[in-house]
Amino acid sequence: xxxxxxxxxxxxxxxxxxxxxxxxxxxxxxxxxxxxxxxxxxxxxxxxxxxxxxxxxxxxxxxxxxxxxxxxxxxxxxxxxxxxxxxxxxxxxxxxxxxxxxxxxxxxxxxxxxxxxxxxxxxxxxxxxxxxxxxxxxxxxxxxxxxxxxxxxxxxxxxxxxxxxxxxxxxxxxxxxxxxxxxxxxxxxxxxxxxxxxxxxxxxxxxxxxxxxxxxxxxxxxxxxxxxxxxxxxxxxxxxxxxxxxxxxxxxxxxxxxxxxxx
Amino acid sequence: xxxxxxxxxxxxxxxxxxxxxxxxxxxxxxxxxxxxxxxxxxxxxxxxxxxxxxxxxxxxxxxxxxxxxxxxxxxxxxxxxxxxxxxxxxxxxxxxxxxxxxxxxxxxxxxxxxxxxxxxxxxxxxxxxxxxxxxxxxxxxxxxxxxxxxxxxxxxxxxxxxxxxxxxxxxxxxxxxxxxxxxxxxxxxxxxxxxxxxxxxxxxxxxxxxxxxxxxxxxxxxxxxxxxxxxxxxxxxxxxxxxxxxxxxxxxxxxxxxxxxxx
Amino acid sequence: xxxxxxxxxxxxxxxxxxxxxxxxxxxxxxxxxxxxxxxxxxxxxxxxxxxxxxxxxxxxxxxxxxxxxxxxxxxxxxxxxxxxxxxxxxxxxxxxxxxxxxxxxxxxxxxxxxxxxxxxxxxxxxxxxxxxxxxxxxxxxxxxxxxxxxxxxxxxxxxxxxxxxxxxxxxxxxxxxxxxxxxxxxxxxxxxxxxxxxxxxxxxxxxxxxxxxxxxxxxxxxxxxxxxxxxxxxxxxxxxxxxxxxxxxxxxxxxxxxxxxxx
Numbered sequence: 090x091x092x093x094x095x096x097x098x099x100x101x102x103x104x105x106x107x108x109x110x111x112x113x114x115x116x117x118x119x120x121x122x123x124x125x126x127x128x129x130x131x132x133x134x135x136x137x138x139x140x141x142x143x144x145x146x147x148x149x150x151x152x153x154x155x156x157x158x159x160x161x162x163x164x165x166x167x168x169x170x171x172x173x174x175x176x177x178x179x180x181x182x183x184x185x186x187x188x189x190x191x192x193x194x195x196x197x198x199x200x201x202x203x204x205x206x207x208x209x210x211x212x213x214x215x216x217x218x219x220x221x222x223x224x225x226x227x228x229x230x231x232x233x234x235x236x237x238x239x240x241x242x243x244x245x246x247x248x249x250x251x252x253x254x255x256x257x258x259x260x261x262x263x264x265x266x267x268x269x270x271x272x273x274x275x276x277x278x279x280x281x282x283x284x285x286x287x288x289x290x291x292x293x294x295x296x297x298x299x300x301x302x303x304x305x306x307x308x309x310x311x312x313x314x315x316x317x318x319x320x321x322x323x324x325x326x327x328x329x330x331x332x333x334x335x336x337x338x339x340x341x342x343x344x345x346x347x348x349x350x351x352x
Numbered sequence: 353x354x355x356x357x358x359x360x361x362x363x364x365x366x367x368x369x370x371x372x373x374x375x376x377x378x379x380x381x382x383x384x385x386x387x388x389x390x391x392x393x394x395x396x397x398x399x400x401x402x403x404x405x406x407x408x409x410x411x412x413x414x415x416x417x418x419x420x421x422x423x424x425x426x427x428x429x430x431x432x433x434x435x436x437x438x439x440x441x442x443x444x445x446x447x448x449x450x451x452x453x454x455x456x457x458x459x460x461x462x463x464x465x466x467x468x469x470x471x472x473x474x475x476x477x478x479x480x481x482x483x484x485x486x487x488x489x490x491x492x493x494x495x496x497x498x499x500x501x502x503x504x505x506x507x508x509x510x511x512x513x514x515x516x517x518x519x520x521x522x523x524x525x526x527x528x529x530x531x532x533x534x535x536x537x538x539x540x541x542x543x544x545x546x547x548x549x550x551x552x553x554x555x556x557x558x559x560x561x562x563x564x565x566x567x568x569x570x571x572x573x574x575x576x577x578x579x580x581x582x583x584x585x586x587x588x589x590x591x592x593x594x595x596x597x598x599x600x601x602x603x604x605x606x607x608x609x610x611x612x613x614x615x
Numbered sequence: 616x617x618x619x620x621x622x623x624x625x626x627x628x629x630x631x632x633x634x635x636x637x638x639x640x641x642x643x644x645x646x647x648x649x650x651x652x653x654x655x656x657x658x659x660x661x662x663x664x665x666x667x668x669x670x671x672x673x674x675x676x677x678x679x680x681x682x683x684x685x686x687x688x689x690x691x692x693x694x695x696x697x698x699x700x701x702x703x704x705x706x707x708x709x710x711x712x713x714x715x716x717x718x719x720x721x722x723x724x725x726x727x728x729x730x731x732x733x734x735x736x737x738x739x740x741x742x743x744x745x746x747x748x749x750x751x752x753x754x755x756x757x758x759x760x761x762x763x764x765x766x767x768x769x770x771x772x773x774x775x776x777x778x779x780x781x782x783x784x785x786x787x788x789x790x791x792x793x794x795x796x797x798x799x800x801x802x803x804x805x806x807x808x809x810x811x812x813x814x815x816x817x818x819x820x821x822x823x824x825x826x827x828x829x830x831x832x833x834x835x836x837x838x839x840x841x842x843x844x845x846x847x848x849x850x851x852x853x854x855x856x857x858x859x860x861x862x863x864x865x866x867x868x869x870x871x872x873x874x875x876x877x878x
Binding site: 103105107112115116119120123124128129130131132133134136137140141144145158320328329330331332333334335336337 | 637638639640642643679680681682683709712713714715716750751752753802803804805806847848849850851852854855
Binding site: 374375376377379380416417418419420446449450451452453487488489490539540541542543584585586587588589591592 | 638649654656657659662663670846854857858860
């Protein structure tokens with residue numbers, strides 16, 4: 090894994106990342122992508138998502154504030170992205186909390202076949218196991234409790250699964266990458282998981298290995314969280330400093346902070 | 353009123369607060385709830401709001417960026433919440449500014465019967481009196497000019513009414529609580545009223561007295577504003593510091609700053 | 616051009632600016648307007664936009680996250696604003712990136728006849744020339760490459776065209792104003808162009824010259840960017856300091872920083 094090289098690639102190429110995402114995080118996701126060096130575009134209308142996919146380098150689908158009309162756009166955009174051959178990242182926000190979300194995630198897995206699924210432990214478990222383990226959009230499980238489900242999901246759908254938590258797990262059904270970067274303040278800021286999904290899109294746009302791209306995004310997100318914790322006094326200033334950190338991140342920070350293990 | 357005890361309850365229990373709210377404030381409301389110690393979920397689809405209510409500890413309905421489709425979800429969610437017996441907070445943003453908003457607020461009062469209505473003076477007046485006193489979503493009245501309307505509203509609908517302004521009024525038709533916390537910068541930051549409504553939902557989730565819950569939220573919101581004013585240089589940094597303050601608030605800050613009078 | 620006088624007018628009058636804008640920037644646009652001294656209202660429902668226009672002093676239409684339902688509201692609100700005689704600002708976000716956006720912008724130009732169109736160079740070019748020059752919502756052109764298109768657009772539709780970039784151009788088909796304020800960090804923060812459009816609405820509400828209003832907004836936006844750059848360490852804190860700067864801006868800052876040339 091050469092996280093720093095891929096950060097430089099993003100900064101050099103500025104990949105266009107198309108986000109069909111939730112209302113809560115749109116501003117922060119766009120800012121995180123810009124701070125990292127990518128170009129965000131948010132577009133959800135059924136009349137234009139295929140044209141947006143046509144100019145984009147990756148697609149991120151996030152179901153955080155779902156409604157019927159948006160689901161059809163997600164399917165259409167996702168299928169266009171697969172036909173074009175650009176990576177598709179799916180963030181199953183709140184999967185397991187409602188039947189609409191669980192059914193939508195399963196439908197997107199079947200009809201879009203995303204390259205990477207990134208969620209918290211409860212969300213990933215609920216895709217595979219019929220349970221309502223989530224506390225709304227927050228996880229009620231540690232990531233190790235989702236390892237089996239993540240591997241099953243990866244094998245069944247031929248995708249990479251990225252499970253965020255205190256230790257992030259990134260699996261493809263064969264390898265397991267554990268990313269130990271991050272900070273306890275991160276779950277106290279809304280949408281940092283969604284932001285990690287957006288960053289995953291940017292990394293997938295510059296690296297054909299979905300496994301590496303997913304892991305790189307978790308490393309960078311975790312390091313940005315560590316850097317932010319040193320420059321903030323609460324979750325409000327943490328959110329701001331997190332964006333600054335993505336912009337300020339350099340080879341030295343990545344080198345000294347990165348904590349990754351591979352099985 | 354034991355505001356500090358209820359802050360500790362929120363931090364211990366982490367109540368799930370379901371928000372059907374406006375696009376402008378979703379990120380800040382979610383962050384304010386997380387900073388205080390509650391768990392936010394934003395969901396508006398008619399297909400899932402009843403399931404979200406089923407796992408939630410309070411429901412906050414905010415009409416800030418209203419449209420027809422959302423109104424039906426608000427009604428459905430509100431009725432599900434009443435059946436389940438969890439508190440419902442209604443924020444009548446911009447009531448009086450358009451007939452859609454006024455009619456929707458009155459319909460929600462009749463069909464949902466919220467436990468707490470929290471708005472500014474012009475909004476509360478316009479529910480009871482046929483006037484267009486608001487300046488868009490900002491108040492054109494002091495809170496004392498809304499006392500009579502608030503009390504009439506509280507008696508007619510058997511709810512608590514929380515009127516925010518320089519001095520906040522919280523009434524149930526018998527008692528009047530005046531909260532003198534806050535800072536003049538607060539109306540210069542968008543959505544701090546909406547945030548107060550979200551916090552009201554968190555307090556109502558841990559205290560069966562709607563009167564106390566509504567007052568606690570105004571105290572905490574006001575104190576956070578005072579703390580933010582000491583760590584910021586304008587409305588941008590105030591918004592950030594306000595979130596930090598909710599997270600940093602301790603018994604000492606609450607004890608020394610709280611300014612509440614009860615009739 | 617008397618930028619400082621118009622800032623004072625905004626602070627004294629607090630004009631109500633109605634925004635039909637995109638989900639990404641709603642919070643920041645509202646905060647920018649409040650920080651400057653104006654009053655924002657965000658409303659998009661076809662059932663109420665005409666009533667919101669009726670109480671507003673300017674209308675800003677921004678197509679950043681477009682969908683069919685919103686287009687009809689934009690047309691209705693725009694026509695109501697023209698009948699009432701208040702200024703209409705159009706921000707053609709992503710024009711040229713999809714045919715929905717290009718067609719919608721052209722329809723709004725014909726059916727609403729906005730007083731001011733404010734976009735980046737690629738967006739302005741794509742209205743006039745059939746090209747897909749934009750990189751999503753970011754510009755692929757310098758502003759001078761859009762001068763001819765801007766002038767053609769201004770003449771054809773009798774409007775002022777404001778092209779933002781390193782040097783902003785404001786044209787009415789006869790005069791050309793060049794605003795050299797700003798900072799390289801500005802394109803790294805999402806929605807600062809959209810914010811400039813919102814500010815344009817506030818300036819147009821207090822000055823009948825659309826040319827001066829458009830130029831004043833670019834001066835103030837650029838100066839706020841310069842001030843923010845001196846108080847921030849990355850795009851996250853820049854976004855926060857930009858709002859602070861709009862609030863803190865005084866005669867001295869405007870006088871010493873303003874860099875405007877008129878042909």
